Amino acid sequence: MENRLLALRRQKRLQTLLFVALALAMVIASAVRTEFTPYTVFQGVGEMFRFVVDDFLPPDLSTFRELIGPALDTIYMSYIGMVIGAIVSVVLAFLAAQTTAPHRGVQVATRAFASVMRNIPTLIWAIVLVAAYGLGTLVGTLALIITAIGTLTRAYAEILEEIDMGQVEAVRATGASYFQVLGQAVIPQFFPGFVAWSLYKLELNVRSSTIIGMVGGGGLGFVIQKGLKLFQFKEVSLAVILVLLLVAGTEFVTSKIRERIL
Amino acid sequence: MREMASLLEINELSKVYADGTAALKNVSFSVAPGEFIAIIGPSGAGKSTLLRCINRLVKPSGGAIRFRDIDAAAASRRQVRLLRRQTGMIFQGYNLIQRVTVLRNVLHGRLGYMNAVSGSLGLFSRKDVADAKAILHRLGLTEQMFKRADELSGGQQQRVGIARALSQKPQLILADEPIASLDPVASRTIMEHLSGICREDGITCIVNLHQVAMARDYATRIIGIHKGEVVFDGRPGELSEETIHRIYGAAPDWREQGGESLARA
Ligand SMILES: Nc1ncnc2c1ncn2[C@@H]1O[C@H](COP(=O)(O)OP(=O)(O)OP(=O)(O)O)[C@@H](O)[C@H]1O
Ligand SMILES: [Mg+2]
Numbered sequence: 001m002e003n004r005l006l007a008l009r010r011q012k013r014l015q016t017l018l019f020v021a022l023a024l025a026m027v028i029a030s031a032v033r034t035e036f037t038p039y040t041v042f043q044g045v046g047e048m049f050r051f052v053v054d055d056f057l058p059p060d061l062s063t064f065r066e067l068i069g070p071a072l073d074t075i076y077m078s079y080i081g082m083v084i085g086a087i088v089s090v091v092l093a094f095l096a097a098q099t100t101a102p103h104r105g106v107q108v109a110t111r112a113f114a115s116v117m118r119n120i121p122t123l124i125w126a127i128v129l130v131a132a133y134g135l136g137t138l139v140g141t142l143a144l145i146i147t148a149i150g151t152l153t154r155a156y157a158e159i160l161e162e163i164d165m166g167q168v169e170a171v172r173a174t175g176a177s178y179f180q181v182l183g184q185a186v187i188p189q190f191f192p193g194f195v196a197w198s199l200y201k202l203e204l205n206v207r208s209s210t211i212i213g214m215v216g217g218g219g220l221g222f223v224i225q226k227g228l229k230l231f232q233f234k235e236v237s238l239a240v241i242l243v244l245l246l247v248a249g250t251e252f253v254t255s256k257i258r259e260r261i262l
Numbered sequence: 263m264r265e266m267a268s269l270l271e272i273n274e275l276s277k278v279y280a281d282g283t284a285a286l287k288n289v290s291f292s293v294a295p296g297e298f299i300a301i302i303g304p305s306g307a308g309k310s311t312l313l314r315c316i317n318r319l320v321k322p323s324g325g326a327i328r329f330r331d332i333d334a335a336a337a338s339r340r341q342v343r344l345l346r347r348q349t350g351m352i353f354q355g356y357n358l359i360q361r362v363t364v365l366r367n368v369l370h371g372r373l374g375y376m377n378a379v380s381g382s383l384g385l386f387s388r389k390d391v392a393d394a395k396a397i398l399h400r401l402g403l404t405e406q407m408f409k410r411a412d413e414l415s416g417g418q419q420q421r422v423g424i425a426r427a428l429s430q431k432p433q434l435i436l437a438d439e440p441i442a443s444l445d446p447v448a449s450r451t452i453m454e455h456l457s458g459i460c461r462e463d464g465i466t467c468i469v470n471l472h473q474v475a476m477a478r479d480y481a482t483r484i485i486g487i488h489k490g491e492v493v494f495d496g497r498p499g500e501l502s503e504e505t506i507h508r509i510y511g512a513a514p515d516w517r518e519q520g521g522e523s524l525a526r527a
Contacts, residue, residue: 167360169319172346175347177343183382
């Protein structure tokens with residue numbers, strides 16, 4: 001018995017060693033393949049630093065007025081993408097949550113649909129949509145709505161599944177109708193999670209709308225991409241600063257709202 | 263005589279759950295207005311199932327339940343709502359909406375009387391609000407009125423549970439182990455409130471209890487259930503030690519549950 005235990009332990013140790021060796025080998029192998037060495041990284045950083053200082057700085061503040069429009073576009077896109085995404089997702093979430101789904105088949109289908117929406121990157125959606133609708137904020141907004149539906153449907157459905165059915169039952173037992181139970185027992189429990197997730201999605205939207213813009217979705221991302229192509233790096237750097245400000249601003253506002261509500 | 267005046271009539275009621283569990287077998291009894299009935303029995307005897315059949319949170323498999331002029335077992339969706347709004351329910355876990363105020367929880371008792379829109383949006387009338395406040399005052403919760411329900415102690419939450427039931431202006435209150443999660447002092451307070459109010463307002467009450475001593479102290483009538491069947495139905499004075507054994511079966515878990523206080527009582 002003792003011996004068997006010892007042997008097992010030795011075997012375990014061997015396995016661990018083997019695993020570490022393998023992991024190490026993989027790190028080295030991938031570093032070689034991608035030509036990743038501390039030296040190249042260092043060299044690259046120097047190069048990057050020079051590029052940023054020489055070509056991007058100082059930002060060209062005279063273009064500020066021209067960037068206000070695209071910056072507002074980015075905000076609108078993110079906001080509308082979140083709002084419409086949230087509205088559609090609430091409906092879908094009721095179909096996708098185990099506790100509220102009218103039928104098991106509907107539940108599986110809705111979940112699969114949301115999963116596809118979610119797992120195809122926003123960028124790909126944007127590229128596909130540009131092909132269909134041409135350049136512009138419409139494409140950006142649509143791409144954001146699509147991924148919002150993917151993410152939020154699942155998130156909302158999970159909130160619905162965690163609802164305390166005892167509370168729901170108590171309200172039902174007073175003689176409340178379906179919609180009264182929904183309004184008075186389900187929504188109060190659903191609301192905090194709903195707000196938290198929607199605000200988080202808004203933050204994500206502001207970030208990804210830049211990338212979407214770069215493939216033709218409008219907003220600041222589009223300005224950045226255009227500037228890069230035309231080597232107007234000083235205008236680009238102002239746009240990048242604006243993106244950072246937008247992201248930070250959104251995070252600030254959403255965290256304030258969250259504090260107030262939750 | 264009693265038959266004529268009964269508020270609730272249960273006849274040969276049975277319930278078999280989807281998994282084949284026979285929770286109730288041929289349960290029959292009738293309830294006269296003003297009675298305060300304690301239902302006792304071991305865990306799994308079918309006490310909760312019985313209460314939940316009465317307000318149709320559970321659909322009976324067989325038999326008949328008549329509440330006033332409503333045939334509960336065969337009631338339509340609309341009739342079930344009518345039945346439920348006249349029947350308050352109190353739960354072991356209180357089941358208040360945690361995130362909303364105490365007052366709003368009490369107002370939920372009015373939903374069965376409201377139309378779909380105002381009810382869903384929670385637009386309660388001034389009269390309902392005034393009545394709810396009066397009920398809270400009666401239960402000693404005036405100070406707690408605007409607090410969130412989850413800020414209250416267990417005993418206070420259960421008083422809100424009673425208030426919610428009262429705001430329905432019910433004919434009947436069903437209480438499913440209302441004191442099982444409370445300490446002895448809070449348990450007494452709840453039972454005092456419940457029995458006092460039911461007596462004063464002429465509300466009939468059926469309460470599931472684990473503690474035989476509590477049943478003896480407050481009930482006007484005790485029904486003992488064992489494995490889904492009624493094995494005792496009588497006045498508290500008629501409940502002998504031997505009957506208690508019969509209700510709780512070979513392994514009398516009532517000794518732990520409150521048998522000790524019974525011995526003292
Ligand atoms: N939804 C359900 N599906 C299947 N079986 C159930 C369901 N609810 C209850 N049962 C079973 O029915 C029987 C009676 O349950 P019930 O909850 O009515 O007992 P109880 O007397 O209230 O017990 P306790 O004192 O533990 O609350 C038990 O065997 C239980 O496992
Ligand atoms: Mg029970």
